[in-house]
Amino acid sequence: MQPASRPSPSEGISDPTERRAPVVPPARTPLDDAPPGTSPSTATGPSPAPTAPAGPAAGVTVPATGAAPGGLRPGPLLVLILGTLTALAPLSMDMYLPALPEVTSSLGTTSTQVQLTITTFLIGLALGQLLAGPLSDAVGRRRPLLVGISLYLVATAACAVAPNIETLTALRMLQGLTGAAGVVIARAVVRDYYSGVAAARLFSSLMLISGLAPILAPVVGGQLMRVTSWQGIFVAQAVLGVFITLLAAWKLRETLPVQRRRPMDLGDTLRTMGRLLADRTLLGYLLAFAFGFSSIFAYISASSVVLQEVYGASPQTYSLLFGLVALGMVGFTQVNGRVLVGRFSPNRLIVVGLGVILGGGALLVVLTAATEASLWVIVPVLWVTISATGLVMPNCTTEVLNRAPHAAGSASALLGTSQFLVGSLVAPLAAMGGGETALPMALTLTGMAVVALGALLALSRPWRRG
Known part of the structure; x- marks a missing residue:
């Protein structure tokens, strides 16, 4: 492999309030060809990226233009918050695995029906991202994130008191739908802060947390089953949800400025997805x-x-x-x-x-x-x-x-x-x-x-x- 000499010209979003170096024309993205009137951002295309200096630092590190003054800047606390958000999904799935036999006997059902609670969770997790992602492009990152993980708390707490397997299955899908907001918006927040090489570094840091989750979650779940019932698994997930909700509400500020938001309707969302896939x-x-x-x-x-x-x-x-x-x-x-x-x-x-x-x-x-x-x-x-x-x-x-x-x-x-x-x-x-x-x-x-x-x-x- 040879060292990379410079970043892609499409990397980076410049802060219009900063003094700029001479710029080069940006590479076209799939949204540059959007029809007029879709949104101000798509009509004008991405801001020019600063010319990167030569040398090993082959990326452009750019703070988000929408970060609130005095808000959380990129650092260990941001990694902790975003990493925990991305880890909610594997934690919600893998921590629950040691409890499957007890759920089967407690609710008087079959192992096949209990396995379905995992499938419905994954379906909810996949579908929820299709809603939360475009919504965060339209109204900003903070509100959909806080609403999503707050609803995740409600769904998780409800799982702990589910009276039968049918209710638990439905609530697990709701848990996936709402928990998806944390997964998808955390990635978008990284892109608001950084692009290129700097973003890749931050994503690697997030994977340190989200990658440890599948290792630790079954162990934690197994230990919890020694002192509590399967309902205690969901109580523990709810406690973790409370912690991350409060931390995000306290420290995570809006990172997507109004001028970069996209109006959301079904047609616009489908057109955006179509342009991305095209x-x-x-x-x-x-x-x-x-x-x-x-x-x-x-x-x-x-x-x-x-x-x-x-x-x-x-x-x-x-x-x-x-x-x-x-x-x-x-x-x-x-x-x-x-x-x-x-x-x-x-x-x-x-x-x-x-x-x-x-x-x-x-x-x-x-x-x-x-x-x-x-x-x-x-x-x-x-x-x-x-x-x-x-x-x-x-x-x-x-x-x-x-x-x-x-x-x-x-x-x-x-x-x-x-x-x-x-x-x-x-x-x-x-x-x-x-x-x-x-x-x-x-x-x-x-x-x-x-x-x-x-x-x-x-x-x-x-x-x-x-």
Whole structure:
């Protein structure tokens, strides 16, 4: 890989109150071709980006023009707030997993019906982002965020007193719908503050928190089940929701100024989404993100059965191995944000990450189909393969949002919706082998990497962007 010499000209949104250096014409984004009258921002296109100095700092760090005076500036507290918001989804799903058997017996239902509460939560999470993202582009980030997570609190508390499985299933969908506001708006807030390399660094920091959530949530849920019932899981989630709601209300100011907002109606929302998807460069990054992330879903859905029943790991060993793989993914995101970004272009890092996933998946296919490899051969390959998603996710997110500076909420909604929809469809494929073979998991990992890398190369053409 070669060092990146300069950022994409589409990166950055200049503050009109600051003294500007000579500018270069900005790259066109999918919203520059919007019809007249859509919104002031789309009529004029993005503000010119300042010329970046030569050197290793290949990004433009730009404070949000809409940040309130004295409001929260980028720093550790912002990372904590936004990271916790993005972690609400995995916490709400994974903390609940140890309670599934008790829910089944307590509500007098079947395991299939209880599993449906997870499916409806994921559906709500995907659909909620399609609403919260465009809404935050229209009225700003702060109000939809606070309303969304406040309703999440209500839905979560109601789950704790659900009298039957039907009510719990409906409330879990509502929990996903409302919790989606935190996930999608947190990404949009990052784009309001930063673009380019600086945004990729901040996304990597957020993934440190959201990546630890799937590791810690089942452990916390299991420990809670030692001292309380399944209802206590939802009480704990509600307490966390109260904490993040109060912290966001106290410290997180509006980051989207009025002049950059887009009027929202169904037709405008659909046109905006259509223009975003019609941009082949953005679509390539979006598909690379969705199918690259689906490798994590494939691993999570199949690893428990594969490692324990096919390769003989004990539950304790499996828990340790699962945590090590997850820590590898988190570690790669931190190396990406602290070491690689700024020295190498995001495009090169995405290609390398997807290439590693593809190579690891192909090696797993060979090991599972043609050899009798042991657990201690399979696990290191899995570790490298899944860890490589830490190079793909933050950089794809940055590139998608850079293509839509005036519709970051809508672009973030597309990221989140595609992520969970593709992941939920792919997960059952990886688990088709049951306790007999790991081959379906290996084939799924390989296939998803092929689709992701193919879409990136065919649509985004990253070699033209450094």
